[in-house]
Amino acid sequence: MSGPQRDRDARGRARQARPRDALGRPLPYGAEGVEPVSEEPLPPEVALRTARELIDVGRPFAAHEVLEARWKAGPVEERDLWQGLAQVCVALTHAARGNHVGAERLFERAAGRLAAFASTGRRAYGVDVSEVAKQAQRHVGRF
Numbered sequence: 001m002s003g004p005q006r007d008r009d010a011r012g013r014a015r016q017a018r019p020r021d022a023l024g025r026p027l028p029y030g031a032e033g034v035e036p037v038s039e040e041p042l043p044p045e046v047a048l049r050t051a052r053e054l055i056d057v058g059r060p061f062a063a064h065e066v067l068e069a070r071w072k073a074g075p076v077e078e079r080d081l082w083q084g085l086a087q088v089c090v091a092l093t094h095a096a097r098g099n100h101v102g103a104e105r106l107f108e109r110a111a112g113r114l115a116a117f118a119s120t121g122r123r124a125y126g127v128d129v130s131e132v133a134k135q136a137q138r139h140v141g142r143f
Contacts, residue, residue: 023096024061037062041073044125060096064089081124084113088136100143111136
């Protein structure tokens with residue numbers, strides 16, 4: 001007995017063809033959803049600007065996807081930066097969906113990754129990583 005077929009791209013990788021709402025939840029096939037973001041990694045400054053714009057219009061899940069693409073394509077030395085920023089966006093998504101436990105856990109993980117990156121003194125493309133880590137940590141225990 002097999003489950004439902006998964007949507008696949010030309011290379012056979014799982015891809016979700018269903019439309020999604022602004023918080024990334026799948027909608028029924030044929031429903032009108034938000035425009036998906038590209039899975040191609042953007043240059044760092046463009047990724048940050050795009051993620052900020054998506055958060056500003058209430059699409060933290062899409063912002064996470066933009067940052068996740070950057071993290072997976074970027075140098076290992078920047079992994080904590082990009083993964084931490086992506087986790088902040090996932091935390092915001094969980095909070096908006098009413099999943100307070102998930103939001104708190106992701107804020108805590110994000111704060112740890114971002115603090116670790118900040119301690120290296122590496123370039124962060126204009127992001128005050130220490131401040132973002134502090135802001136994420138302030139959400140822990142607030143739900």
